[in-house]
Amino acid sequence: MVLKKFARALEEFGTYIDNNASGIVNYGERHRCGERISTGFVESTINQLVAKRFVKKQQMRWTPRGAHLLLQIRVQALNGDLHGVFERWYPGLCRKDSRPLAFHTPNFRVLPNMNKARYTLMCTALALTAVASAAGPSPIPVTDKSFGCISHLKPVRGFFVGSLTGNLAATLKVARSPNGGVYPAGSVIQLVPTEVMVKQPKGFNEITHDWEFFELNASKEGTSINKRGFAEVVNRFGGNCFGCHIKAEPKWDFVCETGHGCDPIPLTEPMLKALQHTDPRCAGSDNVSAEDAAALKQLQELTHPKNPADPKSG
Numbered sequence: 001m002v003l004k005k006f007a008r009a010l011e012e013f014g015t016y017i018d019n020n021a022s023g024i025v026n027y028g029e030r031h032r033c034g035e036r037i038s039t040g041f042v043e044s045t046i047n048q049l050v051a052k053r054f055v056k057k058q059q060m061r062w063t064p065r066g067a068h069l070l071l072q073i074r075v076q077a078l079n080g081d082l083h084g085v086f087e088r089w090y091p092g093l094c095r096k097d098s099r100p101l102a103f104h105t106p107n108f109r110v111l112p113n114m115n116k117a118r119y120t121l122m123c124t125a126l127a128l129t130a131v132a133s134a135a136g137p138s139p140i141p142v143t144d145k146s147f148g149c150i151s152h153l154k155p156v157r158g159f160f161v162g163s164l165t166g167n168l169a170a171t172l173k174v175a176r177s178p179n180g181g182v183y184p185a186g187s188v189i190q191l192v193p194t195e196v197m198v199k200q201p202k203g204f205n206e207i208t209h210d211w212e213f214f215e216l217n218a219s220k221e222g223t224s225i226n227k228r229g230f231a232e233v234v235n236r237f238g239g240n241c242f243g244c245h246i247k248a249e250p251k252w253d254f255v256c257e258t259g260h261g262c263d264p265i266p267l268t269e270p271m272l273k274a275l276q277h278t279d280p281r282c283a284g285s286d287n288v289s290a291e292d293a294a295a296l297k298q299l300q301e302l303t304h305p306k307n308p309a310d311p312k313s314g
C-alpha cells in the first residue's frame, strides 16, 4: 500500500520534472560558472518583478549589468526591435522551416539551457513578432531636413503643428477640435524648438500610440537630430517624453497642454514664447526683445540655479 503510494508520488514527480525541465536550474552548471545557488530562484524572480512594481522588501538584488540587460530587452520589445536584434545575435537559429537544426548539431552552444519545447515556443513568438512587423506600416522618413524654424509651422494655441505628408488640414482639424481626436500620420507637433513629436502610421508603435519623440539640436546652420525613438527617449533635463505625455487623457492623444492630465512643466508662458522667438533657425532670431531676454534669464536661473553655498554667487 505504502509502496503503491510511493510509486504514484514518484511517477507524479517524474511527470513534474518532464513538464518543468526547461524551468529547472542546472545548479552544477551555475556553480561551475561561479553563479549564485539558491532554491528560491524561481520564487525570487517572480518576487523581484512584482516587488519592483510594489517596492516591497527585497531579498535579492539584480546586478547592475543584469538590470541593464533586462531593460534593454524591455525597450527593444517596446520598440518592436527585438526580433531583428535577436536574429543579429543568433543568426539562423530560427529557420523558416522551423526545424531546430541547432539541436542536432553537437556545437549548439548558443542557448545551452533551452529544451526543444521552449525553443519552439520562442521561435513561434519571434515568428509572430516578425509577422506583426512585416504586416506593419513602413515609417514616414524623418531626417534633419524634416525640421526648420518653429514659427514656419502653424500656431495652435500655445504650440505649433505641421505635416510631413502634406496633410496639414487633417492635423489642424484634430489640434483645433474641442474634443481632441487621433492625430493623422505625418503630424508634427512642437512647443519648444528642440523637442518634437511626429506621428508615425497607425500600428507602428502601440505603446506610444505611434508617436515618435525627437530631441533636436537647433543652430543657425539648421537642425540635427540628437535623439529619436519611442518609449525610451529622454530630454536633456533627464525627463522621459513618453513618461510625461502618456498621462494626457486618451482623447488628447498624448498632447499635454494644460489641464489634459499631464504633470506641469516648470516653464512659464513668457519663457516658452521667448524660446520660440529665439529659435536660431528663424530669420531675425538675434533681435531679442527685452521681455524675451528677461524670460530667458529666468529660465537660465531655473536650469542652472545659483548655489547659495558658492561664495561667487553671493
Ligand code: HEC
Pocket: 158, 159, 189, 190, 191, 192, 195, 196, 197, 213, 214, 215, 233, 234, 235, 236, 238, 239, 240, 241, 242, 244, 245, 254, 255, 256, 257, 258, 262, 263, 264, 265
Ligand atoms: C516633465 C514632463 C515632460 C517631459 C519629460 C516632456 N514633456 Fe513635452 N510637454 C509636457 C507638458 C506638461 C507640456 C505642455 C506644456 C504647456 O503647454 O504649458 C508639453 C508639451 C509638449 C509638446 C507640445 C504639445 C503638448 O503636448 O502640449 C510637445 C511636442 C512635446 N511636449 C514634446 C516632448 C518631447 C519630444 C519630449 C522628450 C524629448 C518631451 N516633450 C518631454 C511635459 C513633458
